[in-house]
Amino acid sequence: MRSGFVGLVGRPNAGKSTLLNRLVGTKLAIVSDKPQTTRNRIVGVRSYPDGQIAFLDTPGIHKPLRRLNTRMMDVARGALREVDVVVLVIDATAGEGAGDRYVRELVATARAPVVIALNKVDLMDKPALLPRIAGLADRGLAAEIVPVSATTGENVDRLEAVLLARLPEGEPLFPEDYLTDQPERFFAAELVREQVLHHTHAELPFSTAVVVDAFEEPEAPGGLMRLHCSILVERASQKPIVLGKGGAMIKAIGTGARHALEAFFDTRVYLDLHVKVQEDWRDDPRTLTEIGLPGDERGGRGRRRR
Ligand SMILES: Nc1nc2c(ncn2[C@@H]2O[C@H](COP(=O)(O)OP(=O)(O)O)[C@@H](O)[C@H]2O)c(=O)[nH]1
Ligand SMILES: [Mg+2]
The missing domain is CATH 3.30.300.20 (K homology (KH) domain)
Structure with a gap:
């Protein structure tokens, strides 16, 4: 058995919360087309025959201007420190901007291995995906890159297998039917x-x-x-x-x-x-x-x- 914590981090609107909901099979995190929808750390636990993953959804990484945003960033940074594996969720349809560099710098501070979930591939032509994956691979930030669609569920099982394989060996941390710690x-x-x-x-x-x-x-x-x-x-x-x-x-x-x-x-x-x-x-x-x-x-x- 393997078990541990996996943090979902990335830019606002990358699809972290949609992915959390897909991974745990329940709508735990609200989703909108507006950035900065998620403000808190939201835990969703999923049990598998060969292990258990506690997923942490986090606020999107952005420059904080208000105390609210500073605390949201504390949540994201805190998650980076406490998880066993980091999933960097990237919107495959979005161009790269200055914000992405900021995210990469922050993620690089995590000691845990990083897996990139290249999300929203349902909106992409498959041929356009390959250079994108190659470009990300060149940066050497992630141990693995998994293209997924949080909306359709495409390839999410592959992501789960990759994450489970990288978690430490151990008994489940929560009861099998445990879902979340939010009241x-x-x-x-x-x-x-x-x-x-x-x-x-x-x-x-x-x-x-x-x-x-x-x-x-x-x-x-x-x-x-x-x-x-x-x-x-x-x-x-x-x-x-x-x-x-x-x-x-x-x-x-x-x-x-x-x-x-x-x-x-x-x-x-x-x-x-x-x-x-x-x-x-x-x-x-x-x-x-x-x-x-x-x-x-x-x-x-x-x-x-x-
Ligand atoms: N087409 C498509 N849309 C997605 C996908 N994942 C998320 N979205 C949309 O992207 C927007 C932001 O999603 P959300 O999960 O709130 O992003 P977050 O800010 O990273 O948590 C919403 O309108 C979602 O419906 C995906 O895989 N495919
Ligand atoms: Mg969110």
């Missing part, structure tokens, strides 16, 4: 935030957060889960945008989120949403801790497993 209210907030991202544009996706004010589990199976959330915005002018004309936008967000929550928790859900203006929450340590990004005010990073 349910985290997923609740994320599913609401996914709808906010889906329905908003421009600045709003970056300047919104979702905070769970109250979370009541159903008293009996099939009962009603009650969830009260605040959608934080940074400026008073953003509130009417999230509410929409006659409340149409918040209604659409609520309906979409309720369906997602009911599917995720497999129960009926009562969802109450409020939009709250909280200036500069992105730089407020308390709010950041509340949304699962603890920092120095707690005297170190929380949530470490090992």
Whole structure:
């Protein structure tokens, strides 16, 4: 048996979260076409007949301007340090930019072996893929390069085999049916935030957060889960945008989120949403801790497993 931690890192929008969901077979991480969707470290455990992998999804690597982004980068850097294998997820359809060099420099600091998952190959002509792989191989950053599609699942089994082979020998670290260490209210907030991202544009996706004010589990199976959330915005002018004309936008967000929550928790859900203006929450340590990004005010990073 082999077992250990595998970190999914890379540029924003490379498909790390889509890949995590594909790998664990459950939607643990929300996905959007906007960069910086993932803010936290999300663990997803998958058990195989010959081992177990704990995957760590991480925020995309970018230049941090706000305290929120600094903490997101702490999460990504922390993952690089604590995993047994690093998966550098690269969008095969995206051209190389300055940001990629930054990612390579950061990944080069990891002591763990690096495997490149060259993602989104479903969008590529196969002939165009070969020079891309050759170019990446020339850099010598990765022990192996595996072209995959997180969306279709193409070649993901090959990636899993490559990763398992590189993990240390050992018994599984978690029970066989273990999935994640994030609390349910985290997923609740994320599913609401996914709808906010889906329905908003421009600045709003970056300047919104979702905070769970109250979370009541159903008293009996099939009962009603009650969830009260605040959608934080940074400026008073953003509130009417999230509410929409006659409340149409918040209604659409609520309906979409309720369906997602009911599917995720497999129960009926009562969802109450409020939009709250909280200036500069992105730089407020308390709010950041509340949304699962603890920092120095707690005297170190929380949530470490090992
Ligand atoms: N066509 C295609 N789209 C993908 C693939 N993987 C991710 N995407 C899309 O790329 C966008 C960013 O995905 P996400 O998983 O949120 O990226 P992350 O920021 O790296 O976590 C979303 O619109 C995904 O649907 C893939 O393999 N093929
Ligand atoms: Mg993500």
